[in-house]
Amino acid sequence: MTGEDGHAPAARDDDAPDTRGTDDRPARDHAEGRVAIRGDAVRVERGDKTILRGVTLSAERGEVLGVLGPSGAGKSTLFQTLVGEIAASSGRVELLGEDVTDLPLWARARRGLSYVPQTPSVLWDLTVRDNLASYHRVVHGRAGVEARSAAVARLAERVALADRLDVRAGELSGGERRRLELARALTRPPRVLVCDEPFAGVDPQQAGRLGDMLRALARDDGVCVVLADHHVEEALRVCTRAVLLLDGEVAAEAEPAAFREHPLVVGRYLGSWTRTIPPPPPRP
Numbered sequence: 001m002t003g004e005d006g007h008a009p010a011a012r013d014d015d016a017p018d019t020r021g022t023d024d025r026p027a028r029d030h031a032e033g034r035v036a037i038r039g040d041a042v043r044v045e046r047g048d049k050t051i052l053r054g055v056t057l058s059a060e061r062g063e064v065l066g067v068l069g070p071s072g073a074g075k076s077t078l079f080q081t082l083v084g085e086i087a088a089s090s091g092r093v094e095l096l097g098e099d100v101t102d103l104p105l106w107a108r109a110r111r112g113l114s115y116v117p118q119t120p121s122v123l124w125d126l127t128v129r130d131n132l133a134s135y136h137r138v139v140h141g142r143a144g145v146e147a148r149s150a151a152v153a154r155l156a157e158r159v160a161l162a163d164r165l166d167v168r169a170g171e172l173s174g175g176e177r178r179r180l181e182l183a184r185a186l187t188r189p190p191r192v193l194v195c196d197e198p199f200a201g202v203d204p205q206q207a208g209r210l211g212d213m214l215r216a217l218a219r220d221d222g223v224c225v226v227l228a229d230h231h232v233e234e235a236l237r238v239c240t241r242a243v244l245l246l247d248g249e250v251a252a253e254a255e256p257a258a259f260r261e262h263p264l265v266v267g268r269y270l271g272s273w274t275r276t277i278p279p280p281p282p283r284p
Helices: 025-032 075-083 105-110 128-140 145-158 174-185 204-221 232-238 256-261 263-270
Strands: 035-046 049-060 064-068 090-095 113-116 192-196 224-228 241-246 249-254
Touching (some): 049 241, 075 113, 075 224, 105 113, 174 204, 192 204, 204 224, 224 232, 241 256, 249 263
Antiparallel strands (some): 035 090
């Protein structure tokens, strides 16, 4: 998860360029202030291997976008590129209308982006209270003890960990640890929250609880949530829109009900084509 020690205001809608009279949806979205994060023709190469082949996608404020696909499709690489953990070989990344392609992870965090990576990041030997207090200190500096304590209590309440504040993180269940990581990401309210495999290692009941929290963040707070997960049904329950990533490219995009029925989703991801039809040959 990223640290956020500052928060730059988003570009005002009335400062956006005038795109009236055009048919370009991304341009209109920027003008109306809806697009929160966008990747444009993002390509990532590692040595002689191409991981992402010019991926273009965007997610709006108040939306939960699911990026789904089989293992090796490039989901984690895409997320690491969007948040600034790795650099794109070519293409462009925009955050709240600003070109952040050349900015590192910490600078994007200052602009309102929080990241919950796939790898667990809690401090195992500290209690829930001390985990949250430590992260609050990183984000907010020398805040008073009372203010920090109140903030910790609010965060714990929000992710249903108020009764676990004095439990060591290493003793929490998988779902509780994921909720603790979510609370840390909310230490400074994000504008964009990127979650890689939030339901990994979480039982179905806890996954449903966590999914409800992510959906509420988008619905009630206007946060743009972008997630990837192998728990397809839970991800589609939470998402307002889903993208299928195959072989480093966007292969399909639809609302959840239509996404389930898309031929490529059924065949290459949820169905049996992968057992009967070989994948396409690699492209340069």
